[in-house]
Amino acid sequence: MTPLLEVTDLTKHFPTRSRGFRPGGGGIKAVDGVSFSVDAGQTLGLVGESGCGKSTTGRLLMRLLEPTSGSVRLDGREIAELRSSELQEYRRRVQMVFQNPSSSLNPRQSVGSAIAAPLLAQRITPAGGVKAKVRDLMDRVGLRPDHYNRFPHEFSGGQKQRVGIARALALDPQLIICDEPVSALDVSVQAQVINLLEDIQRDTGVAYLFIAHDLSVVQHFADRIAVMYLGKIMEYGDTPRVFGAPEHPYTRALLSAVPQPDPAADRSGRIRLKGDLPSPADPPRGCVFQSRCPVHTQLDPQRRRLCSESVPSGDIACHHADVAAEMLATTTSR
Amino acid sequence: MTTPEAAAPMLAIRDLRVSFPTDDGVVHAVNGMDLTLARGETVGIVGESGSGKTVTSQALMGLLKDTAAEVTGQILLDGQDLNTLTETRMRAYRGKKIAMIFQDPLSAMHPFYPVGAQIAEAYRVHNDVSKKAAAQVAVDMLGRVGIPDPKRRCAAYPHEFSGGMRQRAMIAMALVCEPELLIADEPTTALDVTVQAQILDLLNELQDETGTSVILVTHDLGVVAEVCHQVVVMYGGECVEQATVAKLFEDPRHPYTQGLLASMPSLAQRSERLNPIPGFPPSLLALPNGCLFADRCPKTHLVPDDACGTRRPTLTGLDGHPSRCHLETLQPTGEVAR
Numbered sequence: 001m002t003p004l005l006e007v008t009d010l011t012k013h014f015p016t017r018s019r020g021f022r023p024g025g026g027g028i029k030a031v032d033g034v035s036f037s038v039d040a041g042q043t044l045g046l047v048g049e050s051g052c053g054k055s056t057t058g059r060l061l062m063r064l065l066e067p068t069s070g071s072v073r074l075d076g077r078e079i080a081e082l083r084s085s086e087l088q089e090y091r092r093r094v095q096m097v098f099q100n101p102s103s104s105l106n107p108r109q110s111v112g113s114a115i116a117a118p119l120l121a122q123r124i125t126p127a128g129g130v131k132a133k134v135r136d137l138m139d140r141v142g143l144r145p146d147h148y149n150r151f152p153h154e155f156s157g158g159q160k161q162r163v164g165i166a167r168a169l170a171l172d173p174q175l176i177i178c179d180e181p182v183s184a185l186d187v188s189v190q191a192q193v194i195n196l197l198e199d200i201q202r203d204t205g206v207a208y209l210f211i212a213h214d215l216s217v218v219q220h221f222a223d224r225i226a227v228m229y230l231g232k233i234m235e236y237g238d239t240p241r242v243f244g245a246p247e248h249p250y251t252r253a254l255l256s257a258v259p260q261p262d263p264a265a266d267r268s269g270r271i272r273l274k275g276d277l278p279s280p281a282d283p284p285r286g287c288v289f290q291s292r293c294p295v296h297t298q299l300d301p302q303r304r305r306l307c308s309e310s311v312p313s314g315d316i317a318c319h320h321a322d323v324a325a326e327m328l329a330t331t332t333s334r
Numbered sequence: 335m336t337t338p339e340a341a342a343p344m345l346a347i348r349d350l351r352v353s354f355p356t357d358d359g360v361v362h363a364v365n366g367m368d369l370t371l372a373r374g375e376t377v378g379i380v381g382e383s384g385s386g387k388t389v390t391s392q393a394l395m396g397l398l399k400d401t402a403a404e405v406t407g408q409i410l411l412d413g414q415d416l417n418t419l420t421e422t423r424m425r426a427y428r429g430k431k432i433a434m435i436f437q438d439p440l441s442a443m444h445p446f447y448p449v450g451a452q453i454a455e456a457y458r459v460h461n462d463v464s465k466k467a468a469a470q471v472a473v474d475m476l477g478r479v480g481i482p483d484p485k486r487r488c489a490a491y492p493h494e495f496s497g498g499m500r501q502r503a504m505i506a507m508a509l510v511c512e513p514e515l516l517i518a519d520e521p522t523t524a525l526d527v528t529v530q531a532q533i534l535d536l537l538n539e540l541q542d543e544t545g546t547s548v549i550l551v552t553h554d555l556g557v558v559a560e561v562c563h564q565v566v567v568m569y570g571g572e573c574v575e576q577a578t579v580a581k582l583f584e585d586p587r588h589p590y591t592q593g594l595l596a597s598m599p600s601l602a603q604r605s606e607r608l609n610p611i612p613g614f615p616p617s618l619l620a621l622p623n624g625c626l627f628a629d630r631c632p633k634t635h636l637v638p639d640d641a642c643g644t645r646r647p648t649l650t651g652l653d654g655h656p657s658r659c660h661l662e663t664l665q666p667t668g669e670v671a672r
């Protein structure tokens with residue numbers, strides 16, 4: 001079965017200001033050879049720390065940015081080859097919800113007209129039916145009919161995010177790219193919005209690419225996970241597998257860094273990364289995780305050389321995943 | 335994470351209230367904040383956005399003196415009520431006895447002075463030493479917060495540091511005068527999880543070394559469980575519950591705390607469905623007469639005579655685990671004590 005969305009070797013290099021852009025050299029490798037797929041009606045979680053390329057990936061899929069190279073297929077069709085009428089159809093089928101609900105809404109546009117805008121632009125709903133459709137959408141995302149003529153500043157963060165979701169739903173998309181949709185919200189409101197997104201998926205069969213840095217939210221929400229670090233995917237797999245038996249040293253470190261809301265939790269087996277994220281303009285050669293990898297330092301010289309000489313690939317992008325688990329277990333259980 | 339024994343409360347906040355006159359009316363940002371903190375302990379203040387966490391910290395630091403804000407209640411530090419001090423007298427406390435670190439270190443540091451010079455200056459405000467001696471203190475301090483090659487790094491400007499290093503530098507600046515109380519307002523919220531873990535470990539280590547008491551403001555109950563001894567939960571500018579960390583997670587008493595804990599997705603257990611608290615926090619412009627949580631509370635039916643809607647509960651409860659809820663005072667007869 002063809003996946004709904006298939007991304008292969010997607011790459012985006014931004015020129016750096018100082019040296020100018022040299023293809024293949026220099027530049028910021030914001031997204032560097034990323035591959036994943038999303039099945040119809042399913043959710044793929046894209047996680048990683050800030051600057052690792054999550055939003056850039058989302059913007060490439062929305063065609064808000066041109067990729068440097070790589071392929072994106074929706075239902076098997078390569079989007080780089082779409083003609084302009086087909087591109088409009090693509091833009092109907094793939095929608096986006098943003099992190100900051102305030103900045104994605106026009107402060108001078110009432111909530112009703114914000115939701116109506118995509119309907120009017122695509123001209124598929126008969127003019128008379130627009131208002132009814134907007135009311136229907138508002139009802140679906142839990143906004144009251146009297147909210148129709150109100151303005152964004154009168155709304156809380158959670159309500160604004162509902163407006164953003166109603167807007168994304170207006171054209172019955174097949175895929176919604178959610179870029180940190182609940183990161184700016186308080187936990188109790190976060191739970192309201194997550195439940196709403198789940199209900200919508202159950203009712204409409206829409207697929208999500210769910211971008212987040214909060215691992216517990218993603219674990220709750222996603223069927224499959226891609227863990228990114230410095231523009232590359234480190235680990236890719238089904239959610240229960242990745243969270244239950246993570247194999248990449250970065251995934252393990254990321255999971256053990258999440259503060260556990262349980263004072264009695266066992267904190268002995270923790271992995272602590274040293275140092276900060278390297279600059280994406282100057283990532284380590286070979287494996288990009290090398291400079292912080294707790295396994296790398298324990299390897300014998302020959303294995304260690306492999307880390308810097310060759311870029312690991314595959315669903316678990318580590319040359320030494322076979323010994324990583326054991327090494328991490330012995331170093332951390334002090 | 336051991337609770338020091340026989341700890342006399344070094345800080346006691348009694349019925350702190352802060353309001354701001356605005357064009358829309360009076361904003362009641364803090365409406366009854368109570369907290370006790372023993373020497374060497376860490377207390378977490380948790381609550382949703384707008385619940386009054388930052389305003390409480392500002393009041394403690396005396397940053398609301400000489401502003402339009404009205405601050406009432408007591409802030410007793412070693413028995414001295416800071417709220418009665420003038421701005422001039424408060425200056426002797428700020429930085430020396432109480433220091434603060436913020437979510438965004440850039441806003442707290444001067445962009446055009448080297449990091450080392452700023453730490454040295456913070457030291458010289460309260461210590462009569464030569465510039466040279468203060469510079470050495472700054473180098474030592476940067477080393478203690480885990481900045482590699484501190485001597486060279488002292489000459490760097492804040493923007494040359496990464497987010498995690500800046501937060502370390504700010505911690506160095508706050509701790510350089512060995513304050514008795516450190517207020518950290520969302521110190522790791524802007525950081526990535528792996529760096530957040532480093533900074534929380536650092537705070538824990540420094541506290542073990544120095545015995546400083548810490549107030550950690552956060553919206554993340556996970557962070558609280560990692561580093562705090564005590565927790566205060568805020569809602570609508572009120573302290574609604576205070577407990578040891580173990581008790582709060584084991585036996586949350588206030589319906590808001592219970593709702594908050596139930597609404598969190600957990601890494602440890604994948605649940606099928608999250609349980610949000612319905613509705614929104616109250617408007618701070620027109621507070622209801624009754625309980626501030628009443629219109630979202632699932633337990634109002636357990637309290638007779640519509641007490642939830644008509645009377646504001648007080649902070650009551652046994653075993654040093656008070657909760658601001660009428661259920662705490664419910665008599666066997668089913669009546670609410672007045």
Ligand SMILES: Nc1ncnc2c1ncn2[C@@H]1O[C@H](COP(=O)(O)OP(=O)(O)OP(=O)(O)O)[C@@H](O)[C@H]1O
Pocket residue numbers: 354356361362363381382383384385386387388389390553618
């Ligand atoms: N100077 C001011 N004038 C008027 N209102 C204010 C002022 N400072 C704060 N407030 C209001 O007081 C309330 C509490 O604010 P505070 O900053 O303490 O919240 P918080 O709990 O720190 O929230 P967050 O988690 O978003 O940081 C808010 O409604 C805020 O808008």
Ligand SMILES: Nc1ncnc2c1ncn2[C@@H]1O[C@H](COP(=O)(O)OP(=O)(O)O)[C@@H](O)[C@H]1O
Pocket residue numbers: 014015028029030031048049050051052053054055056057280
């Ligand atoms: N328009 C741009 N020009 C130059 N660099 C950019 C641009 N957009 C993003 N970047 C860089 O690309 C990297 C990935 O960014 P982003 O995709 O926004 O990360 P994330 O969403 O994972 O936090 C970062 O280093 C960022 O600074």
Ligand code: SF4
Pocket residue numbers: 249250287288289290293294295296307312317318319320321
């Ligand atoms: S390839 Fe080497 S550096 Fe990269 S994650 Fe594996 S062990 Fe670590």
Ligand code: SF4
Pocket residue numbers: 588589590625626627628629631632633634637641642647658659660661
């Ligand atoms: S006083 Fe009433 S409304 Fe308030 S928390 Fe208790 S039960 Fe709920």
Ligand SMILES: [Mg+2]
Pocket residue numbers: 054055056
């Ligand atoms: Mg982003």
Ligand SMILES: [Mg+2]
Pocket residue numbers: 387388
């Ligand atoms: Mg705040």
